[in-house]
Amino acid sequence: MFIAALRRSLRRELAHLARDRWDRALLLWLPLISFLLIAGIFAAGQIRDLPIGLLDADRSPLSRQLARLIDAAPGVRIVTAPSDHQAATHAIQARTIYGVVEIPAGFERKLKRAQGADVLFFYNAQFATAAGIVAKDVQAATLTFGAGIRVVAREKRGESPLAVSESAQPISLSLVSLYNESIDYRAFLGAALLPSVLQIFIMVVGVSVVGREIRDRTLPDWLAVADGQPLAALLGKLLPAFAVFAIWGLAFLIAWGGLQSAVPWGAHAMLALGMLTMVAAYLLLGAMIAALTANLRTALSVVGFYTAPAFAYVGQAFPLMAMPLAAKAWAAILPLTWWLQLQSQQWQMGTPLHESAPALGILLLMLMLGTVGAAIALKRVAGQAQRWGAR
Amino acid sequence: MNIGRAVLATWRAVLADPGAVLLLLIACVGYSFFYPLPYERETLERVPVAVVDLDHTALSRQLIRFAQASPQLDVRSISSDLPAAQAALASGAVFGVAVIPSGFRADLMRGKHVVLQVVGNGAYPLVSKTLLSGFAGAAGTLSAGIDVRRFESRGATARQALESAMPVNYLARPLFNVNEGYGSYVVPGVAPLIVQQTLVIGISLLLGLWAEQQAAGQRTLAGQLRAAPVSGLLGLWLAFALIGSLNALYFFGFVYHVQGYPQAPRLAEMLSVAVLFGLACSAFGLFLGQLFGVRERGMQMLLFSSIPMLFVSGFPWPAESLPEPIATLRWLLPSTAGIQASLAVNQLGAPFSAIRTELLALLAHSLGWLAAAACLFLRRWQPR
Numbered sequence: 146m147f148i149a150a151l152r153r154s155l156r157r158e159l160a161h162l163a164r165d166r167w168d169r170a171l172l173l174w175l176p177l178i179s180f181l182l183i184a185g186i187f188a189a190g191q192i193r194d195l196p197i198g199l200l201d202a203d204r205s206p207l208s209r210q211l212a213r214l215i216d217a218a219p220g221v222r223i224v225t226a227p228s229d230h231q232a233a234t235h236a237i238q239a240r241t242i243y244g245v246v247e248i249p250a251g252f253e254r255k256l257k258r259a260q261g262a263d264v265l266f267f268y269n270a271q272f273a274t275a276a277g278i279v280a281k282d283v284q285a286a287t288l289t290f291g292a293g294i295r296v297v298a299r300e301k302r303g304e305s306p307l308a309v310s311e312s313a314q315p316i317s318l319s320l321v322s323l324y325n326e327s328i329d330y331r332a333f334l335g336a337a338l339l340p341s342v343l344q345i346f347i348m349v350v351g352v353s354v355v356g357r358e359i360r361d362r363t364l365p366d367w368l369a370v371a372d373g374q375p376l377a378a379l380l381g382k383l384l385p386a387f388a389v390f391a392i393w394g395l396a397f398l399i400a401w402g403g404l405q406s407a408v409p410w411g412a413h414a415m416l417a418l419g420m421l422t423m424v425a426a427y428l429l430l431g432a433m434i435a436a437l438t439a440n441l442r443t444a445l446s447v448v449g450f451y452t453a454p455a456f457a458y459v460g461q462a463f464p465l466m467a468m469p470l471a472a473k474a475w476a477a478i479l480p481l482t483w484w485l486q487l488q489s490q491q492w493q494m495g496t497p498l499h500e501s502a503p504a505l506g507i508l509l510l511m512l513m514l515g516t517v518g519a520a521i522a523l524k525r526v527a528g529q530a531q532r533w534g535a536r
Numbered sequence: 537m538n539i540g541r542a543v544l545a546t547w548r549a550v551l552a553d554p555g556a557v558l559l560l561l562i563a564c565v566g567y568s569f570f571y572p573l574p575y576e577r578e579t580l581e582r583v584p585v586a587v588v589d590l591d592h593t594a595l596s597r598q599l600i601r602f603a604q605a606s607p608q609l610d611v612r613s614i615s616s617d618l619p620a621a622q623a624a625l626a627s628g629a630v631f632g633v634a635v636i637p638s639g640f641r642a643d644l645m646r647g648k649h650v651v652l653q654v655v656g657n658g659a660y661p662l663v664s665k666t667l668l669s670g671f672a673g674a675a676g677t678l679s680a681g682i683d684v685r686r687f688e689s690r691g692a693t694a695r696q697a698l699e700s701a702m703p704v705n706y707l708a709r710p711l712f713n714v715n716e717g718y719g720s721y722v723v724p725g726v727a728p729l730i731v732q733q734t735l736v737i738g739i740s741l742l743l744g745l746w747a748e749q750q751a752a753g754q755r756t757l758a759g760q761l762r763a764a765p766v767s768g769l770l771g772l773w774l775a776f777a778l779i780g781s782l783n784a785l786y787f788f789g790f791v792y793h794v795q796g797y798p799q800a801p802r803l804a805e806m807l808s809v810a811v812l813f814g815l816a817c818s819a820f821g822l823f824l825g826q827l828f829g830v831r832e833r834g835m836q837m838l839l840f841s842s843i844p845m846l847f848v849s850g851f852p853w854p855a856e857s858l859p860e861p862i863a864t865l866r867w868l869l870p871s872t873a874g875i876q877a878s879l880a881v882n883q884l885g886a887p888f889s890a891i892r893t894e895l896l897a898l899l900a901h902s903l904g905w906l907a908a909a910a911c912l913f914l915r916r917w918q919p920r
Contacts, residue, residue, distance in 0.1 A: 167833055175840060182844045182862070189857045196856065237711065238886035240876065243854075244711075256704070263705045270710035271883045273721045275854040277665065280708055291704035334853075338843060345840040353836055360832075442555045442741070445835040449737075453842055454567070458574055463718050464631075464663055466584075472574040494657070496626055536555070536745065536831055 150371040154381025157370050158354065162385060171350055172389045179342045180397070187335040192278050196224040198233055198245040205253035211264065211290045215246060218282035233267070243275045244268030246283060256294055332404040334461075336492070337485055339397050341456040343390070344427055344481050348448045350386045351431020355379070355519070356441030359526060362533045368523075375523040376516070383428045390428070394420040402492070411498050412491040415505065422508040423484045429515030430480075436522035440535040455481050461489075483507045537764055542771020543778075549742060549757050550779070555831075559738035560776075564783040567730050568791045575719030580666045582610035585632040586621040589614055591640035595678070599636060599652075602677050608670030625655065632656045632667040644682055712884050713798055720797040724883055725851040727787040728874040732817045733842050735780040739821035740834025747829040750917065762917035769913050773818050773906060781814030788882050800885030809877045809891070812898040816870035819905035826912040849875040870905075873897035 162169055199215075201208050216223045225242060227233040233245040247265040255262035266283045268276045358367045371378035398416055402408065408416075431448060438444045458476040460468070465476055476482045487504040490496035526532060537545065550556045587603060589596050604611045612630055615621065621633045635653045643650050654671050656664035713720050746756040761768030788806050792799050828834050847853050848866035855863065866872045877894035880886035888895070 167828075167830075167837070171836060175837065179840060179844055183847070185859055185862050186844070186847050186853060188859050192854055192857045194856065195854055235887075235890055238880055238884045239890035240850075240880060240884075261705055263707060266706070266708045267711050268708065269884070270713040270716050271721060271724075271879060272851065272854070273713070273716065273718075274852055276710070284706055284708060287704060287706045291706070294704060330853075338847070342840050342843050345843075349836050349839055353832075356832075441832050442835070445832055445839070446555070446558060449835065449839050450566075450570075453839055454571055456843060457571060457722075462722070463575055464580065466631075467577055467580050468574045469576045472576070475573075494626060500627060 146372065147374065147377050150374050150377035151381035151384075154367065154371040154378045155384050156381075157367060158382045158385055161357075168350075168353065171346065171353070172386060176343065176346050176390075176393050179346075180339065180393070183335055183338050183342065184331075184400075187331040190331045191219075192275070192330070193219055194222040195220055195275050195279050196242045197221050197279055197283070198225045198227050198236055198242045199223045200227055200230070200233055200245055200247040202250040203248050203252035207253040207256055208248045211248065211287065212246070214290050215283055215286040218286045220278040220282035237267075237269050240269075240272075243272060243279045244283070259298060332401070332493070336401050336404070336488065337459070337461040338456065339401070340394075340423075340484055340488070341459070341481060343393060343397070344423070344455065344484075345448075345452045347386070347390050347424055347427040348431040348452050349445065350390070351383065351428035352435045352444045352448050353431075353441065354382050354386060354428075354435075355432040355523065356435035356438075356444050359435065359439050359533050360441045360536065364527055364533060368527055375520045375527070379429070379432055379516075379519055379523060383432060386428055387425060390424045391421055394424050408492060408495075412495075415498055415501060416488065416491050419484060419487045419505050419508060422505065422512055423480050426480050426508055426512040426515055429512060429519050431515075433515050433519035433522055436519055436526050439526045439529070439532040442536055451479070452481075455479050458482065459485050461485055480508055480511050483511075537761060537768060537771070539767045539771045539774065542761055542764075542768050543775040545757055545761070546772050546775035550738075550775075553742060553745075555741050556738050559734050559741060560779050560783075563734040563738075564730060564786060567734075568727075568787060571726060571730070572719050572723045572791075572795055575717070575722065579715065579717055580663065581607055583608060583632065583663055583666050583670065584610045584612045584630045585634065585667065585670075586613045586615070586624050586630045587611055588616060588618050588621050588633060588635045590616055590618075590638040591636050592616070593641035595641040595644060596636045599640075599674055599678050602674035603634070603671060606670040606673055608666050608673070622655075625657065628657075631663045632671075634671055712800070715798070717797075719795065722852070723795065724787075724792060724797060724879060725849070725875055726846060727791070728784065728813060728878045729842055729846055729849070729871050731780055731783045731787065731813070732820070732871045732874060733838065733845075735776060735783065735814075735817045736821035736824055737834050737838055738779075739776055739818070740825035740828055740838070741831055743822070743825035744828050744831040744833055747826070747916065748831060751829075756917075758913075758917045759919065762913065762919070765910075765914060769822075769906075769910055773815070773822060773909075776821060777811075777814040777818035779814070780817045781810045784810040784813055784878070788878065792882060797883070799882055801882045802885060802887065805881040805886065805888055805891065808888075808895065809874075809881050809898075812895060812902065813870065813874040813877070816874065816898045816901035816905070819902050819909055820870050822909035823905045823912065826909065826916055845869055845871050846875075848872065851875050851879065867897060870898065870901045873901070 199212055201212060212223060215221065225236060227236055227245065236242045237245065245267050247267065249263055249265070252262045264287050266280065268280050270276050358364045367382070368375070368378055371381060395417060398420060402413070434447050435441065435444045438447065458472060458479060459482045460476060465473060468476070483504040487501050490501045490504070550560055587600055589600065600611065600614055603609050613621070613624070618635065621630070624630045625633050633655045635655070637650070640650055652671065652675055654668060656667050710716050743758065746758045749756045750759060761772060788801065788810060824838070825834060828837065848858065848862055848869070849872045850858070858866070873894040877891045877898065880891045880894070
């Protein structure tokens with residue numbers, strides 16, 4: 146009985162999809178476009194050759210040597226030599242360069258007399274991603290240059306070359322970045338953004354599948370097809386969307402999984418399970434909101450508020466631990482937060498499976514909440530004919 | 537209907553529609569509080585770390601004290617138990633582990649080079665950056681002390697010693713976002729996008745409903761405006777443009793100030809950007825809004841687009857790293873020029889000469905999308 150009702154509800158939705166090319170686009174073309182777009186944006190993987198300026202007031206062999214060293218760094222490229230500070234500021238304001246290296250006059254003289262010569266780097270901190278990269282590379286190049294000068298100076302003082310290179314820097318720092326060695330942005334940012342876009346589509350569709358019937362006052366027809374069983378009606382109608390988004394989700398795991406370092410089979414299974422759970426949870430939470438509001442337009446506004454800025458809250462760009470309590474609480478009620486935690490643990494950090502179990506458990510809990518909530522709300526709105534048809 | 541009356545009629549229609557009021561007039565205010573919330577504390581401080589001390593000497597303890605004094609670090613545990621520290625890192629209890637190798641002091645005293653290993657979680661680059669600079673500060677302070685002592689022991693004066701310890705003083709200075717806060721970085725970049733998206737979706741809500749009513753043979757405002765098409769369309773355009781410009785000015789003039797983001801705006805430039813951006817977004821919205829034909833369809837089709845639109849704008853992801861054809865096609869969106877021009881004017885204090893490209897682009901958007909919207913306008917609202 147239940148299965149037969151579910152199957153009739155499914156058939157009703159398939160018939161609608163065959164008619165409505167806009168709703169088909171929402172399942173097929175728009176997710177495809179966003180996949181390709183996000184893959185395209187981060188296709189370079191690493192950021193290279195960002196333009197910076199050089200203000201060399203010394204114009205000496207040593208200042209030119211430093212400039213060559215900076216230009217050779219992978220992340221930056223010296224593209225312009227502004228004549229003064231004003232020109233440099235203007236170039237930064239016009240965003241043709243991300244920063245300017247200034248070598249003051251007397252640079253070489255001070256170095257030769259061991260008086261400590263300054264090198265200044267001004268960078269546009271408003272464009273923080275680019276600023277981080279140019280600042281890191283200019284600093285590394287300048288410090289390398291400084292270490293070279295120090296070695297030469299000590300050799301002149303008659304220290305043995307071996308002792309000099311040994312003590313050039315008494316303590317150096319080596320950063321081992323576990324889990325994402327070279328900061329490949331495809332693996333890091335692209336992998337977090339795609340689920341963030343996907344969840345918007347899933348929830349919009351979840352809301353629309355149910356909200357459409359209430360808006361068009363066709364709710365009784367739909368429920369009648371499913372023998373008045375709200376759960377069978379819901380599951381059958383959401384099944385096409387679940388199948389399509391499950392394929393998108395798994396396709397994402399396969400396409401981006403190749404960028405991750407060796408991931409064991411258990412982790413793959415857990416990721417696949419988590420993805421399916423998240424897709425189902427968003428669909429049913431969407432259905433619940435559609436039935437609760439009984440107004441497709443209101444429900445879509447709620448979904449817009451819930452999903453569109455979600456990426457800001459999930460703690461990928463800015464860590465959760467630094468957020469105020471209210472933001473942490475909001476993050477906790479987003480399935481995306483838990484999915485991305487599971488994803489980075491299993492893809493990048495090699496966390497033991499049982500430590501990711503809580504995240505998966507919360508996704509399952511959200512799915513249950515959505516299922517029960519949607520069924521109850523649907524049953525309720527089915528008896529409130531005066532609320533149907535609201536725009 | 538003349539233009540003035542068309543503008544007033546459009547505003548009346550907006551006010552009569554709760555969905556449009558929510559998106560066009562209330563949403564920007566809501567987002568202006570909601571979006572900056574996670575970044576309230578702006579910078580990352582006191583990253584939890586573990587220190588594994590395998591040396592147990594006065595010098596290793598001094599390094600730990602320097603690390604404890606660093607505002608960027610919160611030393612949660614000091615032990616010689618490496619596996620425990622690694623487990624804490626994997627579970628997320630700490631975000632970094634520093635390992636002081638055994639023989640640390642002995643090697644340093646012998647003048648040998650010592651490597652301090654810092655293990656960070658690469659899944660969070662922002663945290664790793666803070667972590668590294670915290671430990672670099674601690675190690676640098678210790679290094680300088682050792683270097684100076686070494687030179688002094690050879691009979692140099694303290695001053696000579698200090699200067700030859702650092703032949704090149706590297707001084708990096710952030711411009712504009714001087715505190716390098718995260719909220720003051722990201723919110724001003726996203727704000728123009730919020731203005732564009734709420735305006736475009738709000739317009740599509742009204743036009744979609746009118747299209748349904750037109751199809752059902754009912755009278756609509758668009759049908760009335762179509763009777764005098766030039767002033768009718770211009771009235772629609774200007775009415776929505778003013779709403780977009782006011783929303784933009786609300787962010788530029790009020791939100792950035794209240795949130796305490798560093799700002800250096802020039803009034804004339806700021807007003808020009810707000811007006812041109814409003815005109816461009818309104819024209820863009822009038823074009824897209826007439827495509828959908830159903831009230832809710834604009835919301836369904838456009839909600840996803842904010843994230844890709846932000847990332848092609850050249851703001852969080854450098855435009856130099858975008859491949860063709862994305863690098864060219866992104867200029868079809870008002871948000872690309874709007875985000876750049878708004879950041880330049882409001883945050884970088886740019887004069888007109890530094891935003892010429894963006895202003896021309898916004899002008900081209902206004903005229904181009906208006907022409908496209910006009911074609912649809914003439915066809916869609918023809919009287920039957």
